Amino acid sequence: MNADSLGHKQRRVLGRVGRDEFVGRAAELMQIVSHPHRPQARGLLLLLEPSAGVSELLRQAYDDLFNQRGEIIPIYFALPRDETTAVSTAIEFLNTFLLQYLAFRRDEPALCQSSVTLHDLLELAPPTDYEWIEQLVESYNRERFGNDDRALIRWCLGAPQKIPTASGRAFVMLDAVPLAEPSGGGPSLGREIIRVLGRSNLPYAVAGLRRQLLNAAHGIQRDFDGIDIIRLERLSDEDGRSLVERVAQRQQVRLSEETRDLLVQQFQSSPFFITAFMQAARERNASLTSYLACEQLYVDELMGGRINRYYSAMLEEMAFEPETRRALFRVFEAWQKRLRLKVDELEKVLRTLHVQEVITWDGSSIEAGGGSLVWKDYLKTRFRLELASDPRALVVAETITESLKRAPNTMARHYRRAAAIGLSELLARFDCQRVPASLFDYQRFSKAYKGATPEEIGDGLDAETELTRLPQVVHVASCASFSPDMQQCDEERCVVGHAFKGENYTDASEVVWLAAEIDSKLEADRELAATWCERLDLLARRFGFGRIQIWLIAPEGFSSEASQLLSERExxxxxxxxxxxxxxxLSESSAPDKETSLTNEFEMTVPMGADNEMIVAHTVEQIARRLNFKPEAINQIKHAVVEACINASEHSLSPDRKIHQRFRSDPDKLVIVISSRGIVPASVEAKNGEKAAASESADTLNRRGWGLNIIKTLMDEVEFERADDGTSLRMTKYLRN
Incomplete structure (x- = not known):
């Protein structure tokens, strides 16, 4: 996104950098800017993880709307990070609102940075705005001297609603990242912000830490139908590299490609930490062209620079007393030790840590171990200095040496992740597709296609008749998230996928896939394959996974001995x-069929009973004739359709008593899908490996299976598709000359 594409001159108003220097978030920026223009636009919540950064994104959106010079009047307000009351913050919001409103109306960007009183603002008001602003100031003076703080807060926050319709509509953008709950029992600013903005008719955007903002929103507003949500995760590695380069250039700091990539990984692409680090480098006139220079400056920042002040301020906010903070260091370092705090003080500490995603706390249980690498380093240094009483020189020296030893490993993990095949994403795409079985059998694949060209391999796979039906994977997580013993594996290279094999969600069809990408420069040998099979099998036994499927991936495949082992272990x-x-x-199967137009797809629904299957048979006959099927094939198709409809009518116990048909005519085949709501027939469940109910006699099951057996003899392909409710039978007939 750039100024030219937006069709107006781009001036910097609140933005700290020009549009061409703003990195990433192009889609999110466009969504924010377009939000107030939508009909009946209401709220927009920007939920970010603690290190994602959002302030510059909102400032860029403000500049864009300011320069559009339309009916939308942007108002940007960042909650102060220092210790202030909810009342003083609300009053500051009122002043900021009037200042930015007048800057927009007068088209004077510089006015946004001015420091003026309400009286001065009144003097700056254009004649068309003077009367309502004067009334607003008078009303404020009356509210200010009242005794109801909550009423004053709501009045200040609601000031943008008083803009006359002829003057435009305000779009309030609140940077609520530093949102903190009052410690003295006063009004909750977060809840008041959501309440006032949510009840107004104006569009608004509120950005904040995802856990804190959602908690405040749910506490006030139960109806989220009119609320849009943008989730801001950490920047990608590519955007992180661009950010480091541009901030370094702006701060005139030299760095190399190697140190650039290290900083991206060490700071997890955090705009705050990257900017603070580069500012520190400029102040010290430091050149960041080596790992040593980076880690020396990093430790300086941990011990007493911006990073230290950032986390110290966070700890002071949650625990003002030094003794409490020392207790926190002790607990963080050894969580088993108990805090001796008052209940309300402990809850405040836990709530703040939860919001910052250092821990996960649900009110009764605590899950520790979260937080960024920077936080963990800060915590360790403070513990050693304040509790272990280690000499400062020793802490500095050992932190530098540990950081230097860690740096190559950090980059090695990054390179392995970048080179990984993406097992989590791959497994998540499994959805009952049929694929050539040789893709899961290296020995068979190698024997069939060794030395073949890509075109020959593609043709060979297309011609394979033995297919493997993939399960429907419903959840994927790294092996490390299940067991600390798997921490040595990169998260992207060893995963667990819970899935269902077949058409039904039953115990018998449940299966857990354990997939791992293993390192081997040559074909993986039997010993390596056995080690990984044992490791994954142990994980399955430990967590009680019933039916499992182990899948190993090696860059160059497996030796014949290793392949034999895998075959023995299925x-x-x-x-x-x-x-x-x-x-x-899988990409081809999920993409729309370009050769199939809407004119070649037909859908119809008929009631069950009354020989309505004959209507379906007549319809499919006409479609088959258009494809030039031979008379014998047409009769087979009609017979199969009638049998499928009768099965659906007799055995589904359908609540709506309807049969749904979908026909698709391709150049070489006719695909028919017959579906209905209701229960799954016992014959289908039995064919999926389940035992039939004890009340079902063998004779009943045999009679129910006749229709399906007949259909299989009449059609070329017959399979049940997954359906949440009822059954869906897919039948295919190929056109043969």
Whole structure:
């Protein structure tokens, strides 16, 4: 996004950097800018993780709306980070609102940075605005000397609603990241902000830490139908590299590609930490061209620079007394020790840590171990200095040496993640597709396609008749998230996928896939394959996974001995080439069929009973004739459709008593899907490996299976598709000359 594409001259008003220097968030910026222009636009919540950064994004949105010179009047307000009351913050909001309103009306960007009184603002008001602003100031003076702080807060926050319709509509953007709950029992600013803005007819945007902002919003507003949400995660590595380069250039700090990439990983692309670090480098006239220079400056910042002040301020906010903070250091370092705090003080500490995502606290249980690498380093240094009483020189020296030893490993993990095949994303795309079985059997694949060209491999896979039906994967997580014993594995290279195999969500169809990408320069040998099989099997036994499917991926595949081991253990083994082919096929299956137009797809619904299956048979006959099927094939298709409809009518116990048909005519085949709501017939469940109910006699099951057996003899392909409620039978007939 740039100024030219937006069709107006771009002037910097509140933005700290020009649009061409603003990194990432282009889609989010466009969404914020377009939000107030939407019909009946209401609230927009920007939920960010603690290190994501949002202030400059809102300032860029403000500049864009200011320069549009339309009916939307942007108002940006950042809650103060220092210790202030809710009342003083609300009054400051009122002053900021009037200042920015007049700057917009007068088209004077510099006015936004001015420091003026309410009397001065009244003098600056254009003639068309003077009367209502004068009334606003008089009303404020009356409210200010009242005794109701909550009423004053709501009045100040509601001031933008008093803009006359002819003058435009305000779009309030609040940077509520430093939002803190009052410690003295006063009004909750967060709740008042959500309450006032939520009840207004004006569009607004509120940005804040996701846990804190959602908690405040849910406490006030139960109806979220009119609320849009943008979730701001950490910047990508690519955007992080661009950010480091541009901030370094702006701060005139030299760095190398190696140190640039290290800072991206060490600070997790955090705009705040990257900017603060570069500012510190400029102040010290430091050149960041080596790991040593970076880690020396990093430790300086941990011990007494911006990073230290940032976390110290956070701790002071949650625990003002030094003794309490020392107790916190002790607990963080050894969580098993108990805090001796009052209940209300303890709750405040836990709530703040939860909001900052250092811990996860649900009011009764605590899950520790969160927080960024920077936080953990800060915590360790404070613990050693304040509790262990280690000499400062020793702490500095050992922190530098530990950071230097960690730096190559940090980059190595990054490179491994970048080179990983993305197992989590791949497994998450499994949704009952049928793929060539050789893609999961390296020995078979190698024997069939060794030395073949990509075109020959593609043609061969297309011609394979033995297919593997993938499960429907419903949840994917790293192995490390299940067991600390798997922490040595990169999260992207060893995953657990819970899935269902077949058409039904039952115990018998549940399966857990354990997939791992293993390192091996040559074909993985039997010993390496056995080690990983044992490791994954141990994980499955530990957590009670019933039916499992182990899948190992090695870059160059597996030796014949390793392949034999995998076969004995009914495990899958694939090379990176097979994974690339599988990924391509899954992408093709999820993409819309370009050769099939809407004119070749038909849908109809008929009531069950009254021989209505004959209506369906007549319809499919006409479609088959258009495709030039031979008379014998047409009769087979009609017979199969009638049998499918009768099965649906007799066995589904459908609540709506309807049968849904979908026909798709391709150049070489006719695909028919017959579906209905209700229960799954016992014959279908039995074919999926489940035991039939004891009340079902063998004779009943056999009679119910006749229709399906007949259909299979009449059609070329017959399979049940997954349906949450009822059954969906897919039948395919190929056109043969």
């Amino acid at each position: 495990a899958y083994g694939s090379s990176r080439q097979q994974i690339e082919l599988l990924t391509a096929r």
